Amino acid sequence: MRRRLIPPREDAVCHVSAGRDKLGLDIHYINAFKGRGIFTTVPFQKGDFLLEYRGKLITKEECERRHRVYHDSLKVFMFEFKFDGKLWCVDASQEDGSLGRLGLMWLSLTSAKMKILNINGKPHLCLFASRDISPGEEIDYNYGDSDWLWRCKTETSQIQKTVSCLKPQPNSFPNNDLDLKHPEPERDLDEEMPQQDSEAMHSSSVQDFEETETSQIQKTVSCLKPQPNSFPNNDLDLKHPEPERSPGCDV
Ligand SMILES: C[S@@+](CC[C@H](N)C(=O)[O-])C[C@H]1O[C@@H](n2cnc3c(N)ncnc32)[C@H](O)[C@@H]1O
Numbered sequence: 001m002r003r004r005l006i007p008p009r010e011d012a013v014c015h016v017s018a019g020r021d022k023l024g025l026d027i028h029y030i031n032a033f034k035g036r037g038i039f040t041t042v043p044f045q046k047g048d049f050l051l052e053y054r055g056k057l058i059t060k061e062e063c064e065r066r067h068r069v070y071h072d073s074l075k076v077f078m079f080e081f082k083f084d085g086k087l088w089c090v091d092a093s094q095e096d097g098s099l100g101r102l103g104l105m106w107l108s109l110t111s112a113k114m115k116i117l118n119i120n121g122k123p124h125l126c127l128f129a130s131r132d133i134s135p136g137e138e139i140d141y142n143y144g145d146s147d148w149l150w151r152c153k154t155e156t157s158q159i160q161k162t163v164s165c166l167k168p169q170p171n172s173f174p175n176n177d178l179d180l181k182h183p184e185p186e187r188d189l190d191e192e193m194p195q196q197d198s199e200a201m202h203s204s205s206v207q208d209f210e211e212t213e214t215s216q217i218q219k220t221v222s223c224l225k226p227q228p229n230s231f232p233n234n235d236l237d238l239k240h241p242e243p244e245r246s247p248g249c250d251v
Helices: 008-018 060-069 149-153 198-202
Strands: 025-031 035-040 049-052 056-059 078-083 086-091 112-119 122-129 138-141 211-213
Touching: 008 049, 008 112, 008 122, 035 138, 056 060, 060 078, 060 086, 078 112, 078 122, 112 138
Parallel strands: none
Antiparallel strands: 025 035, 049 122, 056 086, 078 086, 112 122, 112 211
C-alpha cells in the first residue's frame, strides 16, 4: 500500500486554500442520462482527500431566493447543509471547470464520503475516499435524502432506499419558468458568514478541524417533474475549460 506523504486533512486544506483540484482525477462524459462524472486516473487509498465541492457559499435565505429563480437544471448543483447550527448552501451551478460539482450519486457502494471541514471558520464540503479506489473508477457519493426523479430511473440494484419520486408535490416548482438563464447572484456570501467565534478561529490549524459527516446534509431538490434539460451541458466536456490543478499540494 502506498504511504501517504501528506495527511488527508492537510491535503484538503492545501487544495481548498489554493482553490484547485487535485491531480489524479478527470471528467468523463458517461451518457445522456447521467451526464458527466469524475473518474480516477491514479489509485486512492481509503481516507484520502479527493476533492472539494466548490461553489458560492450562500445563506439559507439566498438559497431559497435562487431556488425560486433557477431553472431545474441549475438547482441540482445546490448543495444544502447544516453548519454551526445554521443552514447553508454551496451553489455550484456556475460552470467553473472544477471537478467537485460533477460527482454522481449512489445510495450504496459509494467510493466517497462528503464531510464538512471547518477551515478558518468557514464550512467547506470535501470528499474523502470511503474505500480504496483503483484507477479508472468513478467517484460517487450519497447526496443525502432527497427525491430526485432520476433516482427512479437509476438501476434499482444500486438503490437500496425507497424514494417517493413519482408522487406530485404541487409546490415543488413555484417558478420554473421564471428564468432559464443563470441569474446574477444578488449577494455574495463571504460577508454573510458569522463572525468567527473562538472555537472556529482555532480551526485554522489542521488538527483543530471540525468534521461533520454529511448524514446531516440535505440536498433540496426538484424531483417531481421530468427534467428533459437536465444535461444542458452534455457537450461541454468538449469545451470544458482545463480544470485548475494544484501540483503544489500533490506531492
Ligand atoms: C451535481 S450534478 C452531477 C453532474 C452532472 N452529471 C453533469 O453532467 O452536469 C447532479 C446531476 O447528475 C445526475 N446524476 C447524478 N447521479 C446520478 C445517478 N446515479 N444516475 C443518474 N443521474 C445521476 C442527475 O441528473 C443530477 O441532477
